[in-house]
Amino acid sequence: MQAFAALLDRLSFEPRRSVKEDLLVDYLRRTPDPDRGYALAALAGDLSFSHAKPALLRQLAAERTDPHLFELSYDFVGDLSETIALMWPEPEAPSLGHNQPPPALAVIVEALANAARSDVGALLEAWLDRLDEVGRWALLKLVTGGLRVGVSARSAKVAVARLGDLDPAEVEEVWHGLTPPYQPLFDWAEGRAGRLSYRDPAPFRPAMLAHPFDPEKDGEGLDLRDWQVEWKWDGIRVQAVAGLDASGTRVARLYTRTGEDISAAFPDLLPELTFDAAIDGELLVVRDGIVAPFADLQKRLNRKTVGPKLLREHPVGLRAYDLLSLAGDDQRDQPLSLRRARLAELVAQTASPRIDLSPVLDVADREALAAARSQPDAHLDADDAAAVEGLMLKRLDSTYLAGRPKGPWFKWKKDPHLIDAVLMYAQRGHGRRSSFYSDYTFGVWDGAEGEDGASRLVPVGKAYFGFTDDELKDIDHFVRNNTVNRFGPVREVVQSPDAGLVLEVAFEGLARSPRHKSGVAMRFPRISRLRWDKPAGEADRLETLKLLLRED
Incomplete structure (x- = not known):
């Protein structure tokens, strides 16, 4: 646990992403299994402890500190975990395991995973007594899920890939079939085993992202005949994926662009995914063919269940941008022009009222491009135009590359x-x-x-x-x-x-x-x-x- 605490402490004060990744790689190389796997899961947001709530932490602190002094300190520090870590006193009498060395990260994770609600407080109290100030802070951040050290799930997976000679996109594609502490993943990354053969009928594929468009720099010599121009809709970027599992049962999922499975929040869209394919698109609330404001979509987000009224009043649809897979064949190495043609055929064959094709703009020059960005209502219904954030520019010969490659895709958002x-x-x-x-x-x-x-x-x-x-x-x-x-x-x-x-x-x-x-x-x-x-x-x-x- 102390090594994990030292890592979090370094990460929280390091602003440079490349250095953060270096720190992660070094930690993963030096730390034994299964501790490093649980650390990776924590940083990637794949650990949660339902019984370790802030109210419980406050109760533990109240039993060991002066309540008034604690509230004043919390007001000054502004962070519950840090306040408790700083104020936690040495035990007056030997507590459970007080004289033992600090617990391993794996011991903490596995104990909390199996503990009853009534046992969590005693476990945390014993561990807090055995840890130093930084260790206590890290423990509390871990159990509350509020690490906030500036490391994305993507960066954590990049660090694993760097343990060997893997492409981070390969790690992304098998990630959803793994569970902590990821021993098969480390065996593959470090050359002790071959490539993971994870068979998921509806897997997530790492998203391709765009760079901001600078009309002065990126517009120099721009020939729009080589580019596909489309609207940037104000929803959330998703992947709609469906396929058949080994038993012939259809599996359909909806992922955010970071790979979070949000299928449960959109049961009205899942039955429409009748294809064997992976579509990259925009999730929108659509009523009578008109795109609703983003605020309407927000009412559907971050929900585990959705009631009938919300489903009825805020129906969602998918505006398709790209085709990543079709009938088991990976389409990402094909040029955009071909992927787009196949996507159009798929959308037409699916014939779902909730799935449509994002329209392509016919713009002849940079002046027409700028005009479309500033006045989308000249091309769209006024209500739809209000749901446009700007333009997307994609090279027609571009393949679908994970991450944010410079050059093939640009986004030109409206001025704020x-x-x-x-x-x-x-x-x-x-x-x-x-x-x-x-x-x-x-x-x-x-x-x-x-x-x-x-x-x-x-x-x-x-x-x-x-x-x-x-x-x-x-x-x-x-x-x-x-x-x-x-x-x-x-x-x-x-x-x-x-x-x-x-x-x-x-x-x-x-x-x-x-x-x-x-x-x-x-x-x-x-x-x-x-x-x-x-x-x-x-x-x-x-x-x-x-x-x-x-x-x-």
Whole structure:
């Protein structure tokens, strides 16, 4: 466990992705089985412990620390696991196994997997007594599933591939047939066994991603006759995969672009996957052929079950982009032009009202391309145009390559909306940001009159990225010096018309939201820049956002 804790500690303070992967590879090479397999599962998000809840951790801390001091410390630190790890005292009397060495990671994982709910507290307490400060922090992060060390599941799989001479895409393709601690995977990667022969009738295939399009650099000499141009729809990228298992039973699954199986949340779409193929496309809420706003799709996401009303009022459909496999034959090494033709035939043969083909645009030159991006309503119904994020440009001769290869695919998103908002609340971040107030709630002025005769701020969004490290320090300094109220780990800052911090906020779109006091919800908000030059009273008003809402 101590080696895993040291790894997490290094990863949490290392900003460079390449160095993070180097650290992972080194750990996997030095750590014995099965510890390294469980570490890999934790980093890839494939471990969960249903009985280790934050409430239980708070209860354990309350039994060992002064409750008031704990709340003050938690308010300052802003992270439950870190607070408990720092405050956990040495036991007054020898507890269960106190004098034993720190437990192995595998011992912890396997014990929690088999423990009854009533036994989890005693197990955690005994382990906390045997670990040092970093080890306690790592243990609590592990059991709550909140590692937040800046390592994606993809990076973890790349690290495994680097143990030998594997293509990370090969690891991705067999991943869903494996279970921790992945001994067959390590045997294959390190040359002790041949390629894994995992037979899944509906496997996930690593997604191909696009680079942002720079019209000045990437548009130089662009001949659109060599490219397929299509809309970038505002849904979620998915793979719809179906096939027959060894018994002849049809298996159909829906994956996110990162390989998460979300089939259970979309039982209305699965019966439509009657083909033997893998389609790359966009999941959308579609009513009477019209694409609904992303906010409607959000109501279907992250659900284990879906009720009849939600199924009826928010029906989903698949807008097909690409064909990855057909009747057991891998299509990814074929050019896009051929894959597209076969995809069109498959969609026509399937004849499902929930599956259609993403249309291709006929644009002759760069001027027409730019016009389509800025005015999609010239090509589409106004409602459909509102569901377009921009354009996709794909070379007709491109094969389907995992990851984000530079050159064959580009995405050219619409320019974001910009508003000036006022910082209202701030909360500490996680990992290397745990000492800074880096999560911000911001608002705009409402036209309604308050008791003092002045307009009041209403929250319209939250953001925690978009600023530089130096700007983060400046905002943190402002928060600490201008706090007017505290709510646990959250600080309220000064926010009057003549005193406050104005943030220029960029966002992709708006949706109506009855859950928010302002009545609107932002899509992908981020801090664009700090407006130290602008008085808070000159920030935007809610009426401005409502006008944008009508435009969207």
